[in-house]
Amino acid sequence: MEYFFCDTGAELPETYRYLAKLEAVLGKPIARLNAERNFAHYFEVFRGTLPSPQMRWCTSLLKIKPLEEWIGEEDAVSYVAIRADESNRKGYVSTKPNIKTRFPFVEDDIDHAGVVRILEDAGINLPEYYKWRTRSGCYFCFFQRKAEWVGLADNHPELFEKAVAIEQKTLKDAGLDGDASFAASGMKGRQYTWSDGETLTELLGRRDEIMRRHAESMERAKKKRKNLPLMEVLSDALDDDDETTPCTVCHL
Ligand code: SF4
Incomplete structure (x- = not known):
């Protein structure tokens, strides 16, 4: 059994710390698979177009390609x-015909509670990012829910600013001069902004509204399924403003 992690170079610090914990428990190294070229390179190749659920070049080039090359x-x-x-x-x-896929948790009927139990029994529990985000993945991942973007701004302001800078470059390349110009342009489409329908600075400007709605979702999730651990409530609440379900190639 060999373990790997496809590292885009833009993962959260919590993810790297969790990998170190996993290695200690497994007693084996987890190979870090880095693509030959990084996000910045492909961002140029795609002429400043942001990856999105519809155009997911980051996953194929930064996750799947390095994995298939490694195997x-x-x-x-x-x-x-x-x-x-x-x-x-x-x-x-x-x-690729030489790579067969198995789904051991599905085969053994292991659900969410079962996975948490395995992690607790192994003494590693859940990753720290679960306090504000339920998935790993790049800090700028477009699958992030609005409340999670606020969580990124609170927990890693420097990474939030980097995501803002990437987005602003995209807007500039599209001939738009910042947020007001984007709003006035009527331009839609995920290739211009990380989060649907608004820039990150606009999103952060709505922080109170987003967090109020998130708190309401948490309440609803708590009532819907009583006695849930906080982490599961968080997951259910975040699913309320989820638009697309990401695949597990990127998310732990
Ligand atoms: S985590 Fe998100 S941004 Fe990063 S490669 Fe996967 S889909 Fe793309």
Whole structure:
């Protein structure tokens, strides 16, 4: 059994810390697979177009390509950790005949509570980012929910600012001079902004409204399913403003 992590170079600090914990428990190294070129390079290649759920060049170039190159032509089984209660999610399914895919949690009927139990029994618990975000992935990941963007601004302001800078470059390249110009242009489309329908600075300007709605969702989630651990309530509440379900290639 070999362990790997496709590292885009833009992962959260909490993710890197969690990988170190996992390595200690496994007693084996987790290979870090870096693409030959980084996000900045491909951002230029795609002429400043942001990746989006519709145009997900980041996953193919920064996650899947390095993985397939690492495996090469040898026969391999890729174990994908989709849980039994999320079997509608997509995981990495190889297009290469030498890589077979298995879904052990689905096969063994291990659900969310089962995974948490395994992590607790192993003494590593959940990653720290669960306090404000339920998924790993790049700090600028466009699958982030609005409340999670606010969480990024609060927990990693410097990373939030970097995401703002990337977005502002996209707007500038599209001939738009900042947020007001974007709002006035009537231009829609995820290729211009990380989050749907607004820039990150506009989103942060709505912080109070977003967090109020998030708190309401948390209340609803708590009432819907009583005695849930906070982490599951958070997950349910965030799902309320989820637009697309990401695949497990990117998210732990
Ligand atoms: S985590 Fe998000 S931004 Fe990063 S490669 Fe995956 S889909 Fe793209």
